[in-house]
Structures are given as structure tokens and as C-alpha cells.
Amino acid sequence: MASSTAPRRGSPTRWLLGRLAVGLLVLFLVSVLLFLVTQALPGDIARIILGKDATAAQVADLRGRLGLDRPLVAQYWHWLTGVLGGDLGTSLDNGRPVADILAPRVLNSFTLGLMSMALILPLSVLIGVFTAYQRDSLPDRAFVAVSSLFTALPAFVVGMLLIAFFATSVFRVLPGVSNIPPGDLPWWHPAELVLPVTTLTLMGVMYLGRLVRASFIDAMDSEYAQMAVLKGLSGRRVLFRHALPNAVAASLPAASLVAAVTITGVVVVEYVYSYPGLGTELVSAVNAHDLPVMQACVLVLATAYYVFNLLADVFTTLGRSR
């Protein structure tokens, strides 16, 4: 989470460099952990991958290809230098370079995540401000109730409810399976994107909208807002010039965390809609024991998560130093 130590001394650049260094360390640890739980598990990985029907020669061949006969550190070093050099290895499943497999998947997933974020941010502010302004009215109370419900529901339940409602039993207006053929860009298939994006947006708005609502209520109850009223300013100016910037600034760190959660949340949502992104690739790689693909997927997701977390830290610190 956003553990931010404010820059007390030294320049902001130095603080940022420090944070980046810490981030690299975290990613390094992630890679060690990832390597340990995939490749270095006790037992014969090659045997597990190939199944018990494989011949001893096949197993020995795979062990050689995976480098399992070498010491652990050497295996890790080989893998890490490969990753840093841009070589993610080749898929055990079909022999294609991992980078080639992942590139379109990353594009699909990030399209999904970014489109959702592009909707989550303005909608959260709108809904948060509206409900806060109409505090204790019927729409406000309805939003608070519904958002607690959504926060309690896992993403796949929301996804399945949407499928049930819009793709199968009730309306049948949208495709319930978001299959994007290989080679196509995701935005060539807008109808396929609607339900996954809606799922992610709903989850994000229900959470972030409530935070915006809370910080907007704080801002409206603050002494500077009261002072603005006592200065004879119009209601609109008190709202938009005095309360809103402070409320949004207070919500920015949370927004970056929501972005991190959304980017990683695509794993579940993609699976529900069979959307060909990183998430589905990760799931099938796990099923196929395709170690290099698995490792690359997790590393990409971890990096994305880290970047948005860092953004949250930066916003928090900026907010404090202002």
C-alpha cells in the first residue's frame, strides 16, 4: 500500500529517486519470489509439467531446456539476465517467444484497464460530489447502500450478474463472451468491450465515488468553506472553487490505488468474459504449466501495480507539501 515518507530534507527529485530505487528492490524481490514458487519448487518440475505418461528421455530433455539440472542461483541468474535483456524466453506450450505471445495480450488488457479508468475518474467525482451535495437525500442514501453492496461483491460475481442480465436471460443485447480474434485491435470490437469495461468501472466507481463523497463532505464542512460562505461568495463558487479542488486532491492517492487495483483486477474480469488479455493468458499458462509465460505475466502485472502505487505516493506527498 501507499507507505509514504514525506521528503523532510533534500530535494523532491532525490526523494523520487529514492522511491524508484525502493521500487526496483521490491520488483527484484517479486522476481525472486516468483522464481521460487514456479521453478524452484521441490519435486521434479519437468515431470509435473509433462505428466506421468512422459518417457524418461522427454523429462531429461525438458530438464535440460529449463536448465533444471543447474544450481538454483545459476537458474535464477540465467532467467533474470534474460528478462533484463528483453528475452522472456519461449513458451513451453507452443515454442513461440513469450514476448510475441504477450504483446497483443498486454495491449488488450491495458486497453481494458485504461478505458475503465477513463470512466472511473470522472464518474467518481461526479457521483461523489452530487451525493455529498445532496447528503442524506434519497439518491445519496441509495448510493451509499449500493456501493457497500458492491464493495462486498467479488468482481466475478458482478461480471456474471451482468452477463446474466445483458447477455443471456433478460436482454440479450451484448455479447457475453468477449472474443477478440488474434491480430485485431481491441477497439475494433466495441460491443465486446462493453461488459468487461462496465464491470471494472462499476467496481471502481462504487469504491472511489464513496471516497470522493467523504472527502467532499469534509471539504464542505471545513472552516474555509464556512469562511467562503461568510465572505458572501455564491454557492457555486464555494462548491467548485473552494471545496472541490481540496476534495479531489484528497482523493488522488486513492484514485491511483484504484488504478492499480483495476489493472490487476482485469485478471478476474477477463476470465469471466474470456477476454484475450494478460489475465486469461495467465490462467491458461498456469493450466498448461507454461512457466516462462506465467513468470512474464506476473512480472508485468506486478510492475503495473507498482507504478500506480508509486503514483499514489507521489500524489500523497505533493498533497502534504502543498
Added chain:
Amino acid sequence: MEVEVSGVTVRADATGHDIVRDIGFELARGSVLGVVGESGSGKSTLALALLGFARKGATITGGRVVVDDVDLLALPEKELRRARGSRVAYVPQDPATALNPSLSLATQLTEGLRLPRREALARVRSLLEAVGLPGDDAFLRRRPRQLSGGQQQRVAIAMAVAPGPRLIVLDEPTTGLDVSTQARVLEVVRELCRSRDLAAIYVSHDLAVVAEVADRVLVVYGGEVVEHGSLARAAHPYTRALLAAVPSSTHRHRLVPIPGRAPGIGADRSGCVFAPRCAHAAEECSSRPPLVEVPSGTLARCWRTAEVARSPRPAVVVDAAPPFSGDEILTVSGLNAGYGGRQTLFEVSFGLARGECLALVGESGSGKTTMSRCLVGLHEEQEGKIVFDGQVLAPRRDKDLRRELQYVFQNPYGSLSPQRTVESSLLVPLRHYFGLKGTEARRRAHEALDRVEIPTHLANRYPAELSGGQRQRVAIARALVCRPKLLICDEITSALDVSVQAAVVELLRSLLAEGLSMIFVTHDLAVVRSIADTVTVLNQGRVVEKGTADAVLSSPTHPYTRSLVAATLDVPDTFEHAG
């Protein structure tokens, strides 16, 4: 008359009780009316009501606020908004939270002026210079957090005056400022009222400040005006009791606390509101007295002003104790301390004789808090020598040393655990230091509560159920059960009302009389005069003057101490001598 207020009543929606009731006064242009009251008296509610504003949960139910022949309370919402700022303006208590942290000073000062930006900026610049701040672009680009407290308050005053109001309402504008900063702000207020022919209402709990700045004073108690006139001619028993509770910086006198507790909202309002705490109360006080002119020349809401006037309370002047000749219980020599490499204390040395009270005096940033943290062992970054009762003190101490040196914090609202009853707060140190449990521990706890005059039936209450003064006395009792040799009191009366402060000061004085040694950290010279034997004045981390309280306060030698003494305000004491 420029301002006419009558019958202003504000009601709490939840209970239907009046927070302030039937307030009325008149005010001429260029003059300042002080509104004085203790916490909970409704003075802030009144201040806001004068702008036609009530906080959430309260409603203005009646009255007139006429400024320049326009009744603000009768205006429709839109016109009332235009009247705010341009007819009547407001200066908040805490500009640190009342100025918007994310907007530049230029924006906040010019918005709502209904002038073209160039003219607005020109007016703001000249106003900033009038309140003693730079009016250049660099200053105008700043955010509120880049200013000191005194600068923020002067910006808030300039902001109030900018639209050209006829009346400004100042709600405790100098609370939380140092005396010298306070003196500058008061000077600005007076000067602006004079030069712009402004009427001002100055709300404060501080009688000395109000007496200094205001032409006439409105004393508010329990949401009602109990007296209106000059403090020096006070006739109402509440006003007189308040004045008797205020310490003076020029002479040491016995402080007389007001017994009982201020009425909350919803108290019985059929009779005189002050009667339950009044020494002069009689049968007739069960019906509500009118606000009438009394012989002393003020308007007072009291049936018995004649009797009150016949029983003057002469100020009991207490002689300062003879200089102590005993051994020193605490000697600080060459103490340097700092935070993260930045030095805040420089070569501080002083000594405290056994049974003596030493006042550590300084303004914010003087290093007095660091000093007391060093003494009590909460500060690591220090070098120098502190000798306590023959032992050299290091930041890490054994149990006995920690027990013998007790600390009472400034804010009784934060220093007591809200989860513990009064008694159980006292049992913790008894178990920790003496291993006492059960009946014996309870007996010791009750003994200490008795000593600080907390009635036994409060022992099982939680801090939230106690008043500020009661909490502070519990905090003192918690220190006393440890049987300390030295008590360090960090500004322990600054969060309390004067009538309650008087009780705490008198309590400390009686503890001193019993032989306890004490270090009293404060910025309030009047409190110093009433309690301290010797004074050490800190300025920017250095000791600039030390000596007996009488010598330092009556004939200060260092320029800093002199300016401090000059900036300290006192209530008029004419009535005490005139009777």
C-alpha cells in the same frame, strides 16, 4: 447608530433549546464592542448570527441585525449573500483552517470584491500594507501555509476589510497567538476601525484583551447577556467573579474560582442563569431578571446588584515567598538540544531550589517545549548536564527517577485515556511504580482525587463526562499518586477557561505550599506572577533572563523580556480597589 441588534435568538434544532437568547445591543461607527464569555456561553454562535449564519444543526429563530438601516436577518438569501462581506464581515478564530489551503492569497483576497481584477488587486495591496504585510506579487502568490500565524490573521483581517463593510465581527482573532503578535494584531484592528470608521465586534474569552480593545463590553453567560457596559464598573456577580478569577501580571493575588459548572444548552432557563453558581443568589433569583441599568452605570441582568455592590471582594494580595536558600533539587547546566540536527536549545542553564516553583517563560518557538521534554526524558538529542536530586539524568532512566519526575500535559482532552475511568487511570501508575492493587491502591487513588478536589462520585466516570478543568485536575492527580519530587506542568492552564484556570492555579499553589517542587512552562506572564517564585525566560533557544518572579516581571532588564512584559495585557483592577 450604525448597528442595532435586538432579540437575536438561535435555537438548536435537535433539542429545541436556545443556544443564545434575546441578544441586543447598539454600536456606533468607529467603536468596538467586546463580547466576553467562557466556552459554551454561545459567543461564537452569536458572532455567526450577526452575519445571518447558523452552523449546521442550529437555526436563527428571531431578532434583528440592522446595519446601515438594513435588517440582515430579514433579507432573502441572495441579498443576504451580497450583504455578507460588503456590509458585515467576519474574521475567524483560526485562520490556519479558515483560509483555503489550495488557493493563493491573491485569489482569496480579491474574490467577492465585485471589482475588475486590476482595481481589486490595487485595493488589496494597499490593505496588506495597512495591516503591515508586503503587498507585492511574490507575497500575493503565496498559499496560507507559507505564512506565520500572525501573518495569516492579518491576511484574514485584510480579507474582511477589503469589500468595505460597515461592521466587522472578529471571533477570538488572537487566541493562539503569542502576546507580541497579539499586540500587533490588536493595534491593526484598532487602527482600521479608527481610519475607516468601522464598527467592530470583538469576541473573546480573554477579559484583558477585551478590556484593552473594546469601548464597551457585552458579557455573555449561558447564552444570555448578563451585563453590558464597562468592565471596570462591573456590577453583575458573574462579571465580578470572572474578574476575580483572572490573574494579574503586575501583582500576585489570590485567584477566586467560580464554583460549579457553566450551564449546557437545555439547562433550566426559568430563572437567572447564573443563580446556581452565584454566591449572592436568593429566592427572587428563581425568576428571570431583566437587563436594566444599575447604579454603577452598566446594564446588568441581576436582581441583587445592590447587595453585590455592598460586598466588594477586596483583592487578597499574596506576598511572594522569601527567596529559597535550600539545596537545589534540579540543576541544568550547558544544555544543548535539537531536532534532526537543527539546534533548538543553546547552552541552557538554570537551577531550581527544593520546594520552589520555577516558571519557564517563552513564546512559540522559544524552545520551552524541547526543554521540558529534555527534563522528563522524552528527548534523545541532547547534550549537557541535568542533575536531579543528586543524580545525573540521562534520557534513559530507571523506574524511581521516572516516578519522582512527573509531567502534566497541556491538553487534558488528549492526555487522559478515553477508555479508562478516572479511577483506573490513577490505578495504572500505582500498580506500575508501587505494585499496589486492590483496596490499598483504591485508597491511594481516592486520596489523590480528594487532594485535587474531585468528588468521589466522579471516580467511575470517563474523561468524556468531565469538564476541561476536572480533566486537568485528574491529570494532576495521576501525577500526584506517583509521589513525585518534581512536577513539570506544560502550559496546563492554557486550554482552560479563566474561572477554571483559577481553581487549577490555586491547587498548584497549595501543592507548592506542601513542599512539592515545580516547573511551570507557560507563555502567560499573569499566571507566572500568580504562581512562580523564580522565572527563566527563553528566547530562540537561549536563556535571556532569570531571577525572582518579582524582579523579572517588575523590572526586566533584557529587551526581549521588556517587550514581553509591555505586550502583556491586564484586566482593569479599578473595581477591586474602588469596591
